Amino acid sequence: MRKFSGKEFDDLVDFFDRMACSSWLVKVHEELLKETGTWEGKSVLDVGCGTGRLLLRGADSTTKIYGVDISEGMVNRAAELAEREPLLDNPVFKTADAEKLPFSENKFDIVLSTCVVFLLPDPDPALKEMYRVLKPGGLLALVNPSEILNVEMAHKLAEQWQLEKEEENALKQWGKVTEKRLSFNDEDLESLLNDHRFKQIRQKTYLENISLLSFGVK
Template sequence: MPKAGQINNRRVIQVRKFSSSEFDERVDFFDRMARTKWLGSLHEELIRATGTWKGKRILDVGCGTGRLLMRGAEDTTEVTGVDLSPCMIERSKQLFGETKGPKSWAFLTADAEALPFRGNSFSITVSACVLFLMPDPEKVLSEMARVTYGTVALLNPSRVNGIKASAQYVEKHRLTGEEKDFLIQWGRVAEHRHRFSENELTQMMERCGWRNVVHANNLDGLALLTTAQRA
């Protein structure tokens, strides 16, 4: 279970590292979540924030079943996805093999804290609903900076996200079924992982080699979309 500490008068969540088997067991769960309208809309916002993917080399850190890459890839896009879960990677390969997507794609089992790529390998790196789960977010941000020569785009729960806030969103927008269930589950998990403020995330990213950090709130403030450039 997470433990709370107190550093510089700020509550800090210390989180354990997930094992690959925990995600292996939830492939269908995460794939259904990626296909909800609310998360799909966030994926679209993230893609728009990075500009065109035409002719670009894209990396998705914590790619899950590859749904984000499928949304943004064009014929000339080179896409690479990494995930800790071998079963997620197998599902990604299966889904991309069944589509008429980009001609160049690859999916690898890898740890976000130790990406298996040379420096400056990708023009754009994306990561959705991943950084907030990491025990050491700065390690992940540093690895992203090492392998990226252009833009990064991140999607995380905001500081205010949680069960109560997600339930209020559900009621306001009359979400039902899995749209409702997955959003509330996201809020439940967020309460026990990292919930970054804009200032906190900016400072962290700048320490890791990113500049021009820009944040945008989505889903009535539940989601934080962040873009930055490689310093």
């Protein structure tokens, strides 16, 4: 399975930003934020941050936020959006590969990664890096499409939810990409996280069970 390059995403910044603002993905973000608890006074890294919408939703004035993405275009957009939030404390966005995070060990209280792990031909190097940069006791939070998401399911839900055209297209695209890449069930993710020494693993499906939220503690 081929690995994506940053340049492939540079021309899709607007699409992914609209997707991050779509009603269905906002619900997933809100559920993830609820499950991760308060970010007050914490340092939070989003691996594959896209345009930074999740970080901006979860941060308050005491949160140190960091985002990395392989797409320079995504990182630039995230930095632009963060500039509109004057209360944020020096947010950091960098172009970087999930397999080589440009941070020291034991730096972050929370590491997030949404809709990234399932795209990787081999998720092990990225999970190893996420574990490395987490503080002892720090929380990993992942979102991936579940094993039931496909194009047919995306079409069905778009009709059921009566999505507007742009939101419908984004959901269908997510279903299409999922069919071509890895799709996980909770046993798959639990095994992966166990292999990388995460503890207190818990998981839940959400949004008609098409998204899988996975959590582990270093």
